[in-house]
Amino acid sequence: MAADDGEIIDVTKGEVVAEARGLVRRVMERLGFTAMDITRVVTATSELARNMVNYAGGGQVRVTPMRDGARTGVRIEFVDQGPGIPSIADAMRDGFSTGGGLGLGLPGAARLVDAFHIDSTPGKGTRIEIRKWKR
Amino acid sequence: MRGRPVDTPIPILKLGRTLLVPIYSDLSDDAALTLQERLLYRLQETGARGVVVDISVLDVVDSFLGRVFSDLSRMVSLMDGVTVLVGMRPQVAMTLVELGLELRGLLAALDLEQGLDLVERRLAERDGLVSPPRRDDAAGSGGPTIADIAGLAGLADGRGGGSSHGG
Numbered sequence: 001m002a003a004d005d006g007e008i009i010d011v012t013k014g015e016v017v018a019e020a021r022g023l024v025r026r027v028m029e030r031l032g033f034t035a036m037d038i039t040r041v042v043t044a045t046s047e048l049a050r051n052m053v054n055y056a057g058g059g060q061v062r063v064t065p066m067r068d069g070a071r072t073g074v075r076i077e078f079v080d081q082g083p084g085i086p087s088i089a090d091a092m093r094d095g096f097s098t099g100g101g102l103g104l105g106l107p108g109a110a111r112l113v114d115a116f117h118i119d120s121t122p123g124k125g126t127r128i129e130i131r132k133w134k135r
Numbered sequence: 136m137r138g139r140p141v142d143t144p145i146p147i148l149k150l151g152r153t154l155l156v157p158i159y160s161d162l163s164d165d166a167a168l169t170l171q172e173r174l175l176y177r178l179q180e181t182g183a184r185g186v187v188v189d190i191s192v193l194d195v196v197d198s199f200l201g202r203v204f205s206d207l208s209r210m211v212s213l214m215d216g217v218t219v220l221v222g223m224r225p226q227v228a229m230t231l232v233e234l235g236l237e238l239r240g241l242l243a244a245l246d247l248e249q250g251l252d253l254v255e256r257r258l259a260e261r262d263g264l265v266s267p268p269r270r271d272d273a274a275g276s277g278g279p280t281i282a283d284i285a286g287l288a289g290l291a292d293g294r295g296g297g298s299s300h301g302g
Contacts, residue, residue, distance in 0.1 A: 014163075015163050017199075018162070018164070021195060025194075035194060036226045038194065039195055039227060040226070040233070043234065046195065046198075046199070105234065108233065108236075109234070111233050112233060
């Protein structure tokens with residue numbers, strides 16, 4: 001994989017969620033992603049960044065291009081030091097609407113990306129990573 | 136679509152008895168809520184009965200903005216008006232449905248002209264000037280709803296029920 005040259009944005013309140021969208025959009029446009037993929041991933045970014053604001057007092061969004069041989073992609077990490085998610089299984093249970101699971105909209109966001117990884121420790125924080133590859 | 140949201144307020148134009156809202160950039164949370172509030176005050180000031188929100192420039196509508204639009208529609212309805220979203224892009228419609236957002240009761244039209252037409256038809260129905268067509272459709276006359284555009288006609292009746300979707 002290419003060296004880590006991600007761009008970071010601190011999302012501390014609702015207002016900054018829009019900036020996180022802008023950052024992801026810019027990076028994906030630069031990498032030549034399709035409009036459909038940009039919409040999907042920027043939307044997922046918005047949902048996940050807003051979760052950090054709503055439930056963890058904010059967090060960090062890091063956007064990093066990926067290169068794997070001929071493949072190009074984007075990796076986005078959402079890291080917070082919030083209360084954590086007590087039951088990831090519950091959070092990922094698919095209820096179709098954003099009211100599914102714990103209301104975090106995680107299953108929905110996961111549907112929009114190629115890879116979705118979540119790590120959470122109650123009392124310590126949460127890290128979510130999403131990946132999308134160019135077709 | 137530019138990367139950065141702008142601070143200039145979204146213009147609200149009046150065309151007959153309808154307010155037109157051309158959204159020209161990605162909206163921050165605050166801008167979306169401010170727009171919602173401004174629209175309701177403009178409705179009151181002008182006596183307008185329709186609101187047409189043009190989202191053809193938007194490449195992203197997330198759950199927050201979706202909720203703002205959905206709430207706006209209900210608020211406008213309480214003020215005896217009708218709200219129509221126009222110009223939703225296919226990738227936005229697809230993503231909203233993939234996300235699992237219901238956005239019940241939100242009317243949609245493909246373009247501004249059809250949006251204005253839909254406003255007039257709905258107002259005529261609401262005012263009892265025409266009877267609603269006999270259709271098994273609780274959403275009322277004409278005009279596709281958000282779900283229709285995304286090809287899920289079965290959800291368009293607003294009778295709800297979360298449909299389950301393969302996870």
